[in-house]
Amino acid sequence: xxxxxxxxxxxVSRQLVSxxxxxxxxxxxxxxxxxxxxAQAAAKExxxxxxxxxxxxxxxxxxxxxxxxxxxxxxxxxxxRAVGKQSIGVGEIREMIADCYIMPNEAAGKVYMxxxxxxxxxxxxxxxxxxxxxxxxxxxxxxxxxxxxxxTVISRTTVFKLSPSAAQADSGEALEAAIEIAxxxxxxIELPLIGAASSLTKSREFARQVLEYLAEFxxxxxxxxxxxxxxxxxYITGMARVLRRDSIVKLYDVANTALDMLSHNCNMAVLxxxxxxxxxxxxx
Ligand SMILES: [Zn+2]
Numbered sequence: 001x002x003x004x005x006x007x008x009x010x011x012v013s014r015q016l017v018s019x020x021x022x023x024x025x026x027x028x029x030x031x032x033x034x035x036x037x038x039a040q041a042a043a044k045e046x047x048x049x050x051x052x053x054x055x056x057x058x059x060x061x062x063x064x065x066x067x068x069x070x071x072x073x074x075x076x077x078x079x080x081r082a083v084g085k086q087s088i089g090v091g092e093i094r095e096m097i098a099d100c101y102i103m104p105n106e107a108a109g110k111v112y113m114x115x116x117x118x119x120x121x122x123x124x125x126x127x128x129x130x131x132x133x134x135x136x137x138x139x140x141x142x143x144x145x146x147x148x149x150x151x152t153v154i155s156r157t158t159v160f161k162l163s164p165s166a167a168q169a170d171s172g173e174a175l176e177a178a179i180e181i182a183x184x185x186x187x188x189i190e191l192p193l194i195g196a197a198s199s200l201t202k203s204r205e206f207a208r209q210v211l212e213y214l215a216e217f218x219x220x221x222x223x224x225x226x227x228x229x230x231x232x233x234x235y236i237t238g239m240a241r242v243l244r245r246d247s248i249v250k251l252y253d254v255a256n257t258a259l260d261m262l263s264h265n266c267n268m269a270v271l272x273x274x275x276x277x278x279x280x281x282x283x284x
Pocket of ligand 1: 051052053054058059060061062063064065066067
């Protein structure tokens with residue numbers, strides 16, 4: 001995983017990579033985005049960068065800390081949410097602050113990710129710890145709008161504004177990638193498929209678009225097989241001609257399962273490998 005895989009080749013991604021390389025990651029950061037899932041994925045990436053033990057690029061995605069963070073099981077990473085109410089209250093923030101002073105379990109530091117709105121009182125309580133944070137503790141806030149945060153909190157926080165286009169790969173490029181995969185599927189040799197599927201690791205948004213196109217292609221291929229009509233694109237007829245009906249149905253399920261894995265923040269390299277293996281499997 002990397003900042004680029006979540007945020008694409010955006011300005012924010014470049015900034016974060018540079019801060020991480022120089023080991024100057026902010027101890028209080030906020031990701032502002034209408035896309036809550038994107039902001040949370042970016043927060044997780046930053047948490048991994050904080051606790052990663054790799055000597056080189058951080059997050060490396062493979063060290064013990066990175067893996068546990070991606071699996072949501074790291075004992076030193078806490079997610080704060082407003083459970084059963086609108087906003088996180090002052091009580092939860094006070095609890096978090098008390099917890100900050102307890103030594104980390106296994107990493108060199110601790111990270112607190114605040115994923116829901118906070119009441120003004122909660123933010124005031126947070127402000128105190130942002131002013132004098134314990135050395136190895138980091139805070140990552142996500143917000144749909146930075147206006148949800150008090151100015152005093154913002155002044156103590158490095159705010160990364162994720163523009164919707166930050167992660168949005170060019171949709172034309174995603175279509176091209178999906179067509180390449182669709183053309184590779186009926187072939188007997190595996191290499192073209194592996195090559196085409198490797199483009200999925202580019203970014204989450206890009207992978208999502210490619211998989212949505214693929215699901216659509218499989219529906220069209222099935223339709224073509226049933227109706228036998230002409231006028232479909234060559235990559236649709238290519239699949240319809242070579243694959244059995246039940247194979248195409250399986251492929252459609254594979255694309256949707258992959259989309260589901262994506263929405264659960266799976267590792268992108270794993271997703272690409274999984275997709276190839278399951279496409280191969282569906283053909284038999
Ligand atoms: Zn790591």
